[in-house]
Amino acid sequence: MKRREALKNIGLSTGFVLATPSVFSLLQSCKSDVAAWTPTFLTEEQGMVLKGLIDVILPKTEIPSANDVNVAEFIDKYFDEVLMENEQDELKTSFDNLTSFLKTNYKDNLSKIKSEDYMDLLDNHMILNSDGTKELDSKAKDVSGLLNRIRSMCIHAYRISETVGENILAYDPVPGAAYCDDLEKLTGGKSWSLS
């Protein structure tokens, strides 16, 4: 961590640096422990649903899952600190719709809902733009909208987490040059974490 900070901040102390990519590939990853979490904006029940959903959306593979990099915590804090009050009110209603939908259609006790249930929910009740237009009643539309929002925020939060940004995507804080080349040669097929 200290080494990374030192490299990142080198320009601040000297006003000048010549950086090479190999310097930055030496960096250590910085993982923080996932502590027990109490949501700030969401209710505990909604936080549990959020965690369940994102664990299905970006599950654990050979690389960390969304929950490994605290995506639920990011989303809850974002709702709490970024959204305007009217947006928060709308979101609370949507989350209430989602939890009542889950209770009605899956299990009354939300803690009993399994990954398979969330997969079924996403398969059947999240309509992607690429699915074209489907006629939905307003509650179903609201549920689909919230699931889409959770999915896109999950992707965004995952990609801008420290672990993914520094160690999984191609990380290049001080490129020192700009040019085109083969994708494989430049990043091994990955996209850059910084834009």
Next chain:
Amino acid sequence: MTKNLDYLESYDAIVVGTGISGGWAAKELCENGLKTLVLERGRMVKHIEGYPTANLDPWDLPNGGAPKRETRIRKFKQDRDSSATDEDVQHFFVDDIKHPYNEDRRFDWIRGYHVGGRSIMWGRHSYRLSDLDFEANKKEGIAIDWPVRYKDIAPWYDHVEEFIGVSGENLGLSHFPDQKLLKPMPLNCIEEDLKGVIKEKFNDRVLTVGRVAHITEGTKPGMGRSTCQFRNRCKRGCPFGAYFSSNSSTLPTAEATGNMTLRPNSIVYEVVYDEQLGKATGVKVIDSETNEKFEFNAKIIFLCASAIASASILLQSKSKRFPNGLGNDSGELGHNIMDHHFKVGAKGIAKGYEDKYYKGRRPTGTYMPRFRNIGGDTNQKSFLRGYGFQGGASRSGTSELVAELKYGAQLKEEILKPGEWQMDFHGFGETLPNHDNRMYLNYEKKDKWGLPTVTFDAGFGENELAMREDIKQQAVKMLEAGGFKDIKTYDEKIGMGLGIHEMGTARMGHDPKTSVLNKYNQIHACTNVYVTDGSFMTSAGNQNPSLTYMAFTARAANYAAEEFKKTNA
């Protein structure tokens, strides 16, 4: 009014404002040996140490850098600029509750109140005006003639470019002058191929990389300036001093002469006019922190507070001789506001480049100089003047398959792969001067310092709207010629001001009856007051204007210094 004992009784010169223009006025006056007091209404920002977010990654910023609710509430007008309230830069944009203004018609007044002003957050595109621009009003019978031609200002463009460092490519076009340029930043592979297509299929236009005030080779004077590292975090302040700002360049140079006194937190609200002497003797100032009022005296006053703020100061400077504001004999002060209209163009998807990518985050895009109404076949019936295209090609950070996957391991793989290449032609068009586009003072609504607030009544006209149609059509034509797919036009309904190129409120001209300033940026009837920010612009051109403000400021400051030396020798 009290005396401030920390400061001299009188200075040779006072400069109001520390942005693009104020920094240049300070540098040139100080280098000419004038004891200069530089007044800035905002807080101090020192180069490097004043850039708290310069090295932060998204995960270092709260909420990935998204604007917090409190920021958007307090900066609700700055928020009209899509990135001004982001947490990595919002500290450089004003609090709209503390610094209110009024709108008869929507006007997006995007401001930075601190040492360096908007020279920290500017877009850095740096182009010269040409005689096509300086002669346009006269030839077309629009507004009034510029009292300056390209030959008058060309040496000052040279002077400025050699000091600040501008990278780019010279094209040998008479209406888009060559400049003193450092090596250009590279085009990426899509842009390079498109450049070839345009050269082959369009004999009236050329695609190049943006000319931007970045060092791409060697170094430049100032405070430890070095070459661009392609981080594209310029708006946060650059710890490498790679792009030009007052903080990295002109202010340290002025300070090094020993002739500059810089006073932040100093709101200038009036230029003091002496009826007997027939000239200005100083400025009145409120300390923004203590609310104390001071008067500072000088033989020369440079107003560089930005087009709206300088006009506001002059409108507040009422005297027996100038009952409608200092220098306002013509009634043009505060009128003829111009900006550039933009957020119009077209985008398309490039196929066949999936195995290509880029390294580095180039802090600029492509540029296409004006190609309409430059003579012969290029002349248009539906609109006057012209536009340039900015934009460029970039690659999405996630694969296009992401749109079709709901969840799971494959989705996770695809969000880590780059996606589609997209090319954007984004028009930046000239706005015609119009007396009806104006700002005026509202004495009913005062700010927290008891000063009148500014009200805007300005908007785009028929010529701009007709030009926007052509911008969209030409962008589509070029994307089609380049073989791009899924071409879509865009045309956002924007208010004037969002180009952050507001200008024209104290235009220069030959005749005091129709203009505020003469050809050296002096108020016609009060020649020891110079206005050298965007206020002086008689027409807008379509080029990003900051370089022109710098050149006119340097020219005016050297003229003022020569006059000063003649009378004080």
